[in-house]
Amino acid sequence: MTTTELIDTVGHAESTPEQAQPYRELGLKDDEYQRIRDILGRRPTAAELAMYSVMWSEHCSYKSSKVHLRYFGESTTEEMRAKMLAGIGENAGVVDIGDGWAVTFKVESHNHPSYIEPYQGAATGVGGIVRDIMAMGARPVAVLDPLRFGPADAPDTRRVLHGVVAGVGGYGNCLGLPNIGGELVFDPSYAGNPLLNAACIGAMRVEDLHLAHASGTGNKVILFGARTGLDGIGGVSVLASDTFSGDESGSGRKKLPSVQVGDPFTEKVLIECCLELYREGIVVGIQDLGGAGLSCATSELASAGDGGMHVWLDRVPLRATGMSPAEVLSSESQERMMAVVTPANVDAFMRICAKWDVIATEIGEVTDGDRLVITWHDQVVVDVPPRTVAHEGPVYHRPIERPADQDALRANGPESLARPSTPDELRELVLRMVSSPNLASKRWVTEQYDRYVRGNSVLAQPADSGMIRIDERTGRGVAMSTDCNGRFCRLDPYTGAQLALAEAYRNVATTGATPLAVTNCMNFGSPEDPAVMWQFEQAVKGLADGCRELGIPVTGGNVSFYNQTGSTAILPTPVVGVLGVIDDVTRRIPTGIGAEAGDTLLLLGDTHEEFGGSEWAHVVHGHLGGLPPKVDLDRERLLAEVLVAGSRDGMISAAHDLSDGGLAQAVVESCLIGETGARVFLPEGSDPFVQLFSESAGRVLVAVPRSEELRFTEMCTARGLPWARIGVVDPEAGSLEIQDVATFGLDELREAWEGTLPALFD
Template identity: 60%
Template sequence: MTTFNDTVEAAIANPDLEQPYASLGLKDDEYARIKEILGRRPTDAELAMYSVMWSEHCSYKSSKVHLRYFGETTTEEMGSKILAGIGENAGVVDIGDGNAVTFRVESHNHPSYVEPHQGAATGIGGIVRDIMAMGARPIAVMDQLRFGAADAADTSRVLPGVVSGISHYGNCLGLPNIGGETIFDESYAGNPLVNALCVGTLKVEDLKLAFASGLGNKVMLFGSRTGLDGIGGVSVLASDTFEEGAERKLPAVQVGDPFAEKVLIECCLDLYKAGVVVGIQDLGGAGLSCATSELAAAGDGGMEINLDNVPLRAENMRAAEILCSESQERMCAIVRPEDVERFKEICAHWDVPCAEIGEVTNGKHLIIRHRGEVVVDAPAHTIAHEGPVYNRPFARPTWQDELQVFTGVEKPATAEGIKDALLKMISSPALCSRAFITEQYDRYVRGNTVQAKNADAGVLRIDETTNRGVSVSADASGRYTKLDPNTGARLALAEAYRNVAVTGARPVAVTNCLNYGSPENPDVMWQFRESVHGLADGCKELGIPVSGGNVSFYNQTGDEPILPTPVVGVLGVHDDVTKSIGNKLGTVDGAEELYVLGETFDEFGGSIWQQISGAGLNGMPPAIDLANEEKLMEFFQAPELVTAAHDLSEGGLGAAVAEMAIQAGTCVQLDLDSVHEDAFTALFSESASRAIVATQNGVAVQQRAAELGIACVKIGVTCDCGDFVIRHGDLEIAVPLAELSDAWTNTLPELFGHAVGANSVVE
């Protein structure tokens, strides 16, 4: 048998053979640090492991120094309900009555550009496994999507494939898709954002964590077989450095099998119920390299692994390929020796491949063998947790001052001009109906979806006995964030918080997915740092903790970064989801009065109207005072006062009321004199901390608003006149509801209907 020393001696005997560390993404000093840790030249397998685990995706080496601010701003009281937080696979929150909810959002941006269908599908699969690894049953998904200009040729390639990937994987898993966003902006051309969120439920006592403890406990790999798909550093792993001979053809993007994952979910839940799992980790980015090194590093010993026992679906896979494969639908568990047979029986019951690939040992080293040869012998914590940490240079861009100079927008003042503006707004790709996308998703499978279609936030029943449940929303505005990164992040938090609040839920926790350009660009790092501080400080003001998140860097086309896009997810709790507030008019007999809560200012920086009217991007985003968001949230803790509610955000009051009217098929008459002195501003300003409420008890609504210190003005009533009517001073605008509906409904089908079927499914 070839010993580890033989391997080392062979490497020493060829000191002039340069290892391809640079092609694997390692810098000179990082490679030198690896040799310093090992006291020698790394083997090919070790080099591969360190390269993927020390990558930006896995190690957060450019963001760690800033992400620490989340911990520094989280008080003990804020974190009292967090059962698992930052650093775990997903955040877990105690929601009462012995129930816990876990949620997280993660990116799959670059794979979704290369292969839209599989990239998006495996993004769903990966986030679902993160939730499974916490001991939870996944119960719903959401998606945050951003594409280039809606009329760009490549958007017609990417969008249908991404949507079909999400719908195919999620629908096959039987998970409802309860909401999300689809945004178009030319900065995302060549670099779409596909951020997937998953929600899971578990009992508090059933929480599972990723660690390997207990000397002699076994390492069990179960799920799909390991193949050649999704291996990082493809060009290097296929080179002569790892094996002489012909170049291997390795697919860059993982290939998902949702039916295998569905079975894996049920298998995991049975394993948890049987009590045979000590620790567990999913296999996602970096595959076995991540699972084994992180489990060992978080445990109380070392680990030995034999790659010969890994079930493979490709012949003659090299050690580095087995370790770095990102084949989907795989999990790794730590199991007591006396429970191994029971573990195997449960896997066999579900027809899930299972193999014992190693065990927990003394010491701190991760030792991996392949074909009788030791290919890895390294301290596990150095692979998993001692990647480089960079204090990247950051500086406020020289162009930021000029960008923040507001050059104004055209504000039509005639009835015809305002009507045209309204129709342009609601028919624009920015604000039009997303039904073309969302109708491809199953929203109500499993039977516990309370709100999803056109809702401000997805609402789910968690406990069928008590009707306890949750609301979830995720939001971001890259336009606002580019104008002012700190304020932009706070506005994303405020909108997600408000979306949850208007359903009647009380927000309790935050997750995030921070999407930015290259961290080697000081402008980008400044945007990132400012956003982190804005989000963390905002969470402290609202008293809700960040339970976890994800960072995605290098989102750019050439040297041009995307709009800085901090996606913020908020989880809220309902004591009784049957009392949740919807946003649909006409659910009660008789007319409803409409009120605006909050103040309206002349704020158009970064607005949809600025974008649609061709005014460019400049100025300052809307001002935000999070104390006003808290007041709004408290208002909606009395759901019996209102018959419907809708937050105000992009597109302002005009877009929000138009959506409510169209979706309900209900006409409205608006009188906006009390909202703002200027009719156009009253309709389309994007001032924050505002909501529309419908009620049949206007006196009580005004009284509660006054008690909470919230501005409250009546703006109209529902009616059966057939028109959407707007009055302001001497102006009167009447738009037939049918015309309004057509404008809102037809845009996406006309843009992308031809592409469905041609590009949506990949053989």
């Protein structure tokens, strides 16, 4: 019997209705499988079953989250919506930044693959988010990498972190994309479930925006880029939509084939090829091939178009022999794109691909029907309504229940924890805090990335936000920051999400950029746990309400569920990315204080005794409990307005937000980044511990030239923003003096701050 005769065709499926199918192994529930049969009026073919299983997976269909994600749209005002050129539901959000420029940006997860095979998991996470940006018509210009791992001293953390950092750097560096920001967080909850969230920024002219749809009967469907292989099969259903059992370092590593394999050099050429295709105006619609591969690209393009589609699957260029139609449809091989092109432009399309040595194959055409039909050697293996695959999957209203331990957790505040009371104890605490893994310098990681390639990087780690120049003629640029404190979200997910938003918003403003729009990556445990769904619902509402209050839209994002080992879930981690725009990058505000003697140090905002979920409680006492800091979004908006005005008028020489570690951390980092000493004095009669280590939100440390101090403080007073003079820049001292507490040599501080990660991971 020939291979062709073994294929499970639609006709064969109709004649064998009772044939057993492995739908459970593919992640489908009994009722989901029955619904597929009801839609088709028969059992699905093997190829159809593969398509539905990957497209109805949690990762692709958002079946547990979409009922809550609707709140983002419901909370978006017309004024906010007007700022977006493309929003939720597209490959990436797009905003108009002025002067005819548009910027697209997004953050996505590649968590489970990065635990199973750290290098390729991280590398293909970067590659995937870059292609999302390409699919909008933009040139990718920068990447960011929010990372979270288990305890820094755990042996498995070393394995995973080394691979992830190498994968992020290896792929991004080969693409020639600067890595301008991100996060590095260690917490026991991420042991076995590291978070690799990858973000990308792209730039284009407004008129170059492209959307993913297949319109125009007779238009051709062209697959271009790398060949299709066996790697990544089941990535979104086996890895991203399932909970780890805890044995992934042993027998669970059988999941390894589900991890994609990346080739950044192929992607680099693909980027340039796509950009030339866009310039020539010969693409009707375009879609990247990431999660769910051809299953996703064909069904989503057809579903978003105005007709159907016919695909000749046997035309797909392969790099493995003997692949079945189901395997070809499910493969998540990287560096592939799919375009819809008019017949008149096919030759031009092929010429451009040939110029860049990119494989391009016409594999289908848009039809006037309403079906997605896929044939394999002239036999029909798929005949489905495309919307039922791409957009009409299951919708679950999962049970929601406040965690049983939530009240006890919040009642167990940090008030009874032992605090330092003498100058010597405070001095020791400062050094211990700045050298703790979460607060220590991330230089060991960021030096493995190219932060300045292409010559448009303006700010990068350790700055509060990365900043990239978009227009070399005018100096227009954008800044982006990603943030989230999972401990705050565990104590109160609604407030925690708003604190993440507030910190990212503030970080963008400290550079002098005006916050404009938001993306997010919602990392949570199993949606089948009612307590996790309560956390998720609260976080979505908190973020949506916060964005509405700040007047900036959520343009899109990603949901990553099943981040838990057995019954142990990660801390709820809604990573928030804020994008801001700056008219001229030459007036950006640096993070480190400069060497201008006598610049005044001002603390903007109010300090309260707020230590619930703080880094101090975590580092010194291993404690999590109480209430997170209060969030005041009106204050955050006012603070941003003052910082942007101060930047525009040349009144601020440096700025650094206060977050993890409080004022002590901000002052130490400002001195070390700027390689300049300072003298700091705390308010008379205040508690030095509270002043130095509180993590109250809405605060920024600024350095102001003496000539501008009066003008700046009068502006703050007139606008109702609290400020306090807390110190002076002292370049000659070579030290940081905290009056009545301690004096630290800069070399001493640098050794503490920069020595931790090399000692752990070199």
